[in-house]
Amino acid sequence: MSAPVVSIGLSAAIVSAEGERPSVLVVTHEDAEDALPFGPFDPAHDRTLELGLRKWVGEQTGFDLDYTEQLYTFGDKGRHLSSADVSARVVSVGYLALTRQNQIIAATETQWRGWYQYFPWEDWRDTKPAMIEEAILPALRKFVKDAPNAEAAELRRDRVRLCFGEDGIPWDEEKVLERYELLYEAGLVKEFLRDAGARASQKAAGKRPALGTAMMFDHRRILATAIARLRGKLKYRPVVFELMDPVFTLLELQRTVEALAGLKLHKQNFRRLVADQGLVEGTGKFSTQARGRPAELFRFRREVLRERPAPGMRLGARRGKMV
Amino acid sequence: MSAPVVSIGLSAAIVSAEGERPSVLVVTHEDAEDALPFGPFDPAHDRTLELGLRKWVGEQTGFDLDYTEQLYTFGDKGRHLSSADVSARVVSVGYLALTRQNQIIAATETQWRGWYQYFPWEDWRDTKPAMIEEAILPALRKFVKDAPNAEAAELRRDRVRLCFGEDGIPWDEEKVLERYELLYEAGLVKEFLRDAGARASQKAAGKRPALGTAMMFDHRRILATAIARLRGKLKYRPVVFELMDPVFTLLELQRTVEALAGLKLHKQNFRRLVADQGLVEGTGKFSTQARGRPAELFRFRREVLRERPAPGMRLGARRGKMV
DNA sequence: TACATTTATACTCGAAATGAGTATAAAAAT
DNA sequence: ATTTTTATACTCATTTCGAGTATAAATGTA
Numbered sequence: 001m002s003a004p005v006v007s008i009g010l011s012a013a014i015v016s017a018e019g020e021r022p023s024v025l026v027v028t029h030e031d032a033e034d035a036l037p038f039g040p041f042d043p044a045h046d047r048t049l050e051l052g053l054r055k056w057v058g059e060q061t062g063f064d065l066d067y068t069e070q071l072y073t074f075g076d077k078g079r080h081l082s083s084a085d086v087s088a089r090v091v092s093v094g095y096l097a098l099t100r101q102n103q104i105i106a107a108t109e110t111q112w113r114g115w116y117q118y119f120p121w122e123d124w125r126d127t128k129p130a131m132i133e134e135a136i137l138p139a140l141r142k143f144v145k146d147a148p149n150a151e152a153a154e155l156r157r158d159r160v161r162l163c164f165g166e167d168g169i170p171w172d173e174e175k176v177l178e179r180y181e182l183l184y185e186a187g188l189v190k191e192f193l194r195d196a197g198a199r200a201s202q203k204a205a206g207k208r209p210a211l212g213t214a215m216m217f218d219h220r221r222i223l224a225t226a227i228a229r230l231r232g233k234l235k236y237r238p239v240v241f242e243l244m245d246p247v248f249t250l251l252e253l254q255r256t257v258e259a260l261a262g263l264k265l266h267k268q269n270f271r272r273l274v275a276d277q278g279l280v281e282g283t284g285k286f287s288t289q290a291r292g293r294p295a296e297l298f299r300f301r302r303e304v305l306r307e308r309p310a311p312g313m314r315l316g317a318r319r320g321k322m323v
Numbered sequence: 324m325s326a327p328v329v330s331i332g333l334s335a336a337i338v339s340a341e342g343e344r345p346s347v348l349v350v351t352h353e354d355a356e357d358a359l360p361f362g363p364f365d366p367a368h369d370r371t372l373e374l375g376l377r378k379w380v381g382e383q384t385g386f387d388l389d390y391t392e393q394l395y396t397f398g399d400k401g402r403h404l405s406s407a408d409v410s411a412r413v414v415s416v417g418y419l420a421l422t423r424q425n426q427i428i429a430a431t432e433t434q435w436r437g438w439y440q441y442f443p444w445e446d447w448r449d450t451k452p453a454m455i456e457e458a459i460l461p462a463l464r465k466f467v468k469d470a471p472n473a474e475a476a477e478l479r480r481d482r483v484r485l486c487f488g489e490d491g492i493p494w495d496e497e498k499v500l501e502r503y504e505l506l507y508e509a510g511l512v513k514e515f516l517r518d519a520g521a522r523a524s525q526k527a528a529g530k531r532p533a534l535g536t537a538m539m540f541d542h543r544r545i546l547a548t549a550i551a552r553l554r555g556k557l558k559y560r561p562v563v564f565e566l567m568d569p570v571f572t573l574l575e576l577q578r579t580v581e582a583l584a585g586l587k588l589h590k591q592n593f594r595r596l597v598a599d600q601g602l603v604e605g606t607g608k609f610s611t612q613a614r615g616r617p618a619e620l621f622r623f624r625r626e627v628l629r630e631r632p633a634p635g636m637r638l639g640a641r642r643g644k645m646v
Numbered sequence: 647t648a649c650a651t652t653t654a655t656a657c658t659c660g661a662a663a664t665g666a667g668t669a670t671a672a673a674a675a676t
Numbered sequence: 677a678t679t680t681t682t683a684t685a686c687t688c689a690t691t692t693c694g695a696g697t698a699t700a701a702a703t704g705t706a
Binding site for chain 2 (some may be wrong): 654
């Protein structure tokens with residue numbers, strides 16, 4: 001067995017949310033797709049993968065990561081194409097990091113981008129995005145029809161129903177990755193054509209919509225994983241507070257949760273939930289904004305982490321009826 | 324930058340549950356610790372990591388994996404020591420696979436082992452394991468006391484409370500990994516001494532208990548991750564059925580869930596939950612066992628996967644009060 | 647055969663959580 | 677002075693959950 005030519009890449013979806021806009025730190029180059037901060041794991045010097053990531057991100061973007069969590073390890077051949085060496089195989093370990101936008105960004109090519117630019121169908125705060133009915137579902141129905149046989153068509157139909165919620169199946173804001181993968185396989189994102197082109201014939205590059213902004217390598221896939229994980233975690237861990245300023249109003253908190261989840265929430269119930277959970281405490285001070293009655297400023301009660309095992313942010317009926 | 328000397332290892336926690344005993348497939352060698360089926364990722368031939376795993380497991384154990392799920396990628400220096408080459412760095416990607424014990428095991432060194440042999444403190448079905456009060460908590464209190472400073476002691480105390488549930492904090496059966504990591508850091512599992520011995524001085528190898536059966540490399544850590552993931556997933560996905568025969572009684576189903584979760588459940592409520600969820604359907608046939616009234620045989624309704632987004636098995640109050 | 651034991655299954659009941667309001671207060675804008 | 681906007685307190689019906697009770701249907705045993 002010869003020495004395998006693998007290298008391990010560490011990618012980070014560094015997320016923040018200021019002003020109701022969930023954003024991700026991307027590295028932009030002219031003539032190239034946006035990329036996540038990305039660097040090699042150095043086995044000689046990095047004691048753990050996460051330390052390798054922190055070092056790398058620090059060097060490349062000037063960021064000192066705080067909350068960090070491993071997402072998934074992708075190793076699919078053909079979905080991480082490097083222009084340098086097509087034969088080299090890269091296995092990439094994706095991470096999610098949460099931060100505020102108060103750190104200086106060292107490199108000018110590194111910028112905050114709203115994440116819905118990459119996933120416009122994921123933002124249901126105002127209305128169901130029109131593109132779902134207008135572009136996505138028609139194209140997916142064609143994808144179902146083009147299945148090689150009836151059985152495959154059935155499988156595809158079910159995936160479309162579950163992912164985009166037809167016939168009474170409700171929208172599940174956590175299925176971000178499943179939706180992206182479905183669109184990829186249906187050839188509706190630019191990455192598919194790119195990867196397919198490098199793979200083989202690039203025959204049917206027909207007139208299909210290219211949904212959302214593409215990213216380099218498999219970085220949009222990693223970002224989809226990050227959003228899905230964050231949307232899920234919101235509900236049972238107080239992670240939003242990693243994205244909040246030290247003090248905030250309850251409406252600001254709610255807007256941030258809504259921005260991340262891509263959904264609107266019931267205000268009074270949100271407030272009840274947050275209060276009942278003991279997640280925040282009032283400061284006695286009040287915000288002075290332009291309109292409306294001034295709202296009290298709250299701060300996160302870090303102690304809950306020690307008092308209760310799994311405090312989260314219910315977003316509506318979710319998860320779990322036994323078996 | 325020189326070519327990094329990394330290889331990628333693929334490890335699988337292959338789980339089954341027959342006769343109320345959750346088991347894991349281990350490779351046993353005389354004079355060596357038990358190991359999970361483990362093999363290298365071959366970038367030249369394996370199109371994806373998961374395919375590499377399936378190939379490897381098939382060759383080594385004769386198993387054809389069905390349900391498979393990636394767990395986590397571990398790369399800690401010093402926690403995956405190979406006797407062959409101490410300098411080589413192994414990054415291992417852990418997987419969870421679920422199966423029934425109806426396949427032939429090819430290699431004789433490969434055997435089913437009850438997983439509570441490795442985690443005896445995780446089985447609360449009959450009573451809270453006595454070893455927690457008798458051995459674990461005293462040793463952990465010493466660990467707290469030995470902290471380098473007051474602040475570190477406080478952190479350690481909190482971890483002990485959250486992991487093993489003191490002062491009214493309830494036992495959380497999902498914290499399997501957190502508990503193992505805590506015991507590792509406190510030097511209460513054999514792997515710690517082994518890794519420390521290879522690392523450095525091996526000074527205080529004192530009279531500490533060695534809890535549970537040790538495993539090779541970081542395989543017990545991977546198994547802990549697998550159990551934790553499975554215990555969590557039970558609640559929102561119908562994964563138990565991967566471990567059941569095609570037909571089963573509701574009590575058999577309940578016993579399997581209990582075995583995995585390490586908890587006893589309320590029978591009538593379990594039945595209500597399963598029925599309300601539409602997870603099973605009666606076959607009209609009845610079991611003929613020795614004692615008691617015969618129970619109806621049920622089968623899993625695979626269709627639920629297409630009807631409802633996230634059917635699971637509530638195990639009691641869990642997860643999620645908003646933020 | 648009568649009765650104890652074991653398991654299955656149906657049903658009840660109260661507490662808590664959830665979803666969807668209504669009502670009222672306190673500010674700025676018109 | 678009135679409208680608009682936001683904050684915040686409360687209500688109410690429904691659902692879910694945890695914990696039982698009651699009854700049925702088998703086997704084992706006195």
